Amino acid sequence: MSDILIVDDERDIRELIGDILQDEGFETRLAANSDECLKEIDAGVPALMILDIWLKDSDMDGIDILKHVKREHPEVPIIIISGHGNIEIAVAAIKQGAYDFIEKPFNIDQLMVVITRAMETSRLRRENATLKRSGSGDLEMIGVSAAFKQLKSNLEKVTKSNGRVMLTGGAGVGKEVAARFIHAGSERREAPFVTVSSATIEPDRMEEVLFGRETPERGVEKGLLEEANGGVIYFDEVADMPLGTQSKILRVLVDQRFTRVGGNARVSVDLRVVSSTSRDLLAEIEAGRFREELYHRLNVVPIEVPALEKRREDIPELARYFIEKLNREQGLPLRDLSEDAAAMLQTMAWPGNVRQLKNVIERVLILGDSTGLIEADELPNEDGVREDDGRAMLSPAIATLPLREAREVFEREYLLTQINRFGGNISRTATFVGMERSALHRKLKSLGVVTGNKQGGRMAYVEETD
Ligand SMILES: Nc1ncnc2c1ncn2[C@@H]1O[C@H](COP(=O)(O)OP(=O)(O)OP(=O)(O)O)[C@@H](O)[C@H]1O
Numbered sequence: 001m002s003d004i005l006i007v008d009d010e011r012d013i014r015e016l017i018g019d020i021l022q023d024e025g026f027e028t029r030l031a032a033n034s035d036e037c038l039k040e041i042d043a044g045v046p047a048l049m050i051l052d053i054w055l056k057d058s059d060m061d062g063i064d065i066l067k068h069v070k071r072e073h074p075e076v077p078i079i080i081i082s083g084h085g086n087i088e089i090a091v092a093a094i095k096q097g098a099y100d101f102i103e104k105p106f107n108i109d110q111l112m113v114v115i116t117r118a119m120e121t122s123r124l125r126r127e128n129a130t131l132k133r134s135g136s137g138d139l140e141m142i143g144v145s146a147a148f149k150q151l152k153s154n155l156e157k158v159t160k161s162n163g164r165v166m167l168t169g170g171a172g173v174g175k176e177v178a179a180r181f182i183h184a185g186s187e188r189r190e191a192p193f194v195t196v197s198s199a200t201i202e203p204d205r206m207e208e209v210l211f212g213r214e215t216p217e218r219g220v221e222k223g224l225l226e227e228a229n230g231g232v233i234y235f236d237e238v239a240d241m242p243l244g245t246q247s248k249i250l251r252v253l254v255d256q257r258f259t260r261v262g263g264n265a266r267v268s269v270d271l272r273v274v275s276s277t278s279r280d281l282l283a284e285i286e287a288g289r290f291r292e293e294l295y296h297r298l299n300v301v302p303i304e305v306p307a308l309e310k311r312r313e314d315i316p317e318l319a320r321y322f323i324e325k326l327n328r329e330q331g332l333p334l335r336d337l338s339e340d341a342a343a344m345l346q347t348m349a350w351p352g353n354v355r356q357l358k359n360v361i362e363r364v365l366i367l368g369d370s371t372g373l374i375e376a377d378e379l380p381n382e383d384g385v386r387e388d389d390g391r392a393m394l395s396p397a398i399a400t401l402p403l404r405e406a407r408e409v410f411e412r413e414y415l416l417t418q419i420n421r422f423g424g425n426i427s428r429t430a431t432f433v434g435m436e437r438s439a440l441h442r443k444l445k446s447l448g449v450v451t452g453n454k455q456g457g458r459m460a461y462v463e464e465t466d
Contacts (some may be wrong), residue, residue, distance in 0.1 A: 003027035004115070005046035007065065008081065009036045009056045013104075017050060020108055021115070033058035034065055041069065049078045050120055051098075053089055063093060070097040071200050077118040081106070091352075093170065094359070097200070113366050120330055127191075139184050141177050142321045145311035145423055151178070154303050159185035164253075166238075166298050167276040169305035172355030175276040176236060178305050182274055183232040191231030194224050197238035206245045207261055214263035225252065225259065225269050235275040238298065239284050246291045253297050273298065306358065308350040312421040316342040318354060322361040323374075332365040340376040346421045348379075412447045415440075 004026050008014040011032070018028040029046065031037040033055055033184035040046070049069065053062035059069070066078055080101040082090040090101035099118045099211055102111055141152065158165055159182050176195065183193040201209050212223030225233065229343040235241070241249070252258045253273065257266050275298045308315065326333040337345070350356055360380060368378045401409060415433070422428040430440045 002047050003029060005029045005031060005037065005040050005049045007031045008052040009033060009047065009058065015126060024112065034060035045073050048115065049076060050081060051078055052081045053086070053093060063096065066098055071202055072135045074200060075308065077164055078116055079118060100341055103193050103451060110367070117366060118328065127187060138230065139180050140321070141174070141181050141309065142318050143314040144317055145313040147306045147311040148314055151303070151305060155181050156185065158182060158301050158303070162272055164298055164300040165274045165304055166302045168302060170278050170307055170353055172353040173305045173307055174354050175305050176234065178233045178303070179232070179274045179276065186272065188231045188272055190411055192228050193232050193234065194228035195236055196224055197236045199235045203242045206242055207248065210245065211258050211260050213261040220260065225258065226267060228271055229269045231247050232274055235273065237277060238275040239277050239279045239281060243289070243291065247296050250291060250294045250297060308353040309420070312346045312417070312424045315346045315357065318357055319345055320363055322358050323365065326362055328366055333370045335365065335372060335374050338373040338375050341374045341379060344376040344379055347417050408447060415444060415447065416449060
């Protein structure tokens with residue numbers, strides 16, 4: 001398994017990439033559309049795929065192919081090629097499990113760097129798979145903010161019990177890390193930790209995957225529930241589970257027993273259940289997509305994993321942790337962050353949370369210099385203010401306002417971000433923004449930013465609403 005499948009409807013591009021990769025010593029296969037692509041995969045699973053997101057004259061587009069391959073062969077890294085300016089689509093592809101993306105027109109060195117890293121990551125992933133399954137991989141949960149300490153203390157309280165936990169929070173906030181933390185601190189730590197990612201399992205294979213099956217030809221094949229016996233089963237994005245499977249899981253939770261698909265024997269399991277969701281489950285229940293009874297069974301202890309922008313103090317710590325980890329595991333350069341770069345990371349928007357931060361750090365280490373401090377200008381541009389032809393472009397929210405109001409919007413946003421970054425500490429914020437403490441208080445008051453509840457000994461600041 002060392003070949004690369006290149007899927008692009010433009011013949012020149014797929015042949016060019018193919019030739020270059022062959023010169024670099026890789027074996028390559030080419031496909032012009034989804035049919036050819038699926039045939040190639042049936043003939044043999046490639047080590048890596050390079051996939052154009054827009055495919056003309058093709059039954060499936062790139063995203064569909066991506067979803068299909070991630071479901072059937074999750075171990076194959078996929079690098080997406082997207083058109084210039086299609087950043088949203090590329091981000092959507094990463095959320096669906098693409099390893100990385102490159103924009104057309106791309107530079108060959110950049111492509112080679114991404115391919116080399118993807119191959120290396122995939123090799124390490126295969127090597128680590130057995131270790132992770134047994135739950136004995138190293139587990140580090142990094143953070144220093146009050147919100148993070150609160151999370152950790154909530155998790156510590158539940159580790160010793162056997163109670164079912166529902167972790168809530170947006171994409172990439174660290175829900176799985178939190179679930180592993182519960183497992184690692186519990187008496188079940190030597191037993192398996194098994195993840196069920198409903199989004200990546202074909203709905204009609206869900207029951208086989210969970211409950212296993214019995215056939216005359218192959219005998220008994222264990223499902224994930226049996227593999228997790230004695231340990232923790234983690235239902236990642238539980239709202240993605242088909243309704244039919246939800247009812248069956250509910251029954252397993254009630255009697256801790258089930259039958260394998262095609263079998264008659266009742267199998268008993270001893271499981272601790274941890275689930276996660278980034279969606280509002282009550283709304284899902286309302287819409288008839290989630291079973292209320294299952295919700296009550298799974299939601300015994302709800303714990304929120306806070307968004308990264310609610311704990312900006314953690315950002316430099318996390319960034320340094322990722323730099324060190326990427327150096328140790330992948331040999332990327334060990335560089336520290338300059339103060340400006342750390343501050344810039346703390347003020348950026350992080351819709352993809354910790355996972356996005358990790359990706360940004362990885363990209364900077366791959367594409368940037370190999371030594372010296374990481375400087376602010378090596379970081380990607382902040383959301384809202386885009387650099388275009390060297391000119392800063394304003395976000396529409398600000399660009400459409402008169403100067404006075406635009407300034408207020410900016411000041412409010414800026415000060416809230418800084419206060420959050422310094423964990424609610426007004427003196428440190430005042431020093432950083434270059435204002436007297438009392439002047440900062442007055443400014444906040446005039447902007448309608450008021451002090452809220454005291455959290456962990458610090459004041460929380462919120463925007464005043466009518
Ligand atoms: N506190 C933390 N310390 C160290 N690494 C973290 C922390 N939180 C998250 N990560 C890392 O960030 C990445 C995303 O975390 P994780 O997979 O747990 O998020 P998630 O909320 O389960 O995401 P999703 O549900 O979107 O898949 C992982 O690589 C994880 O190791």
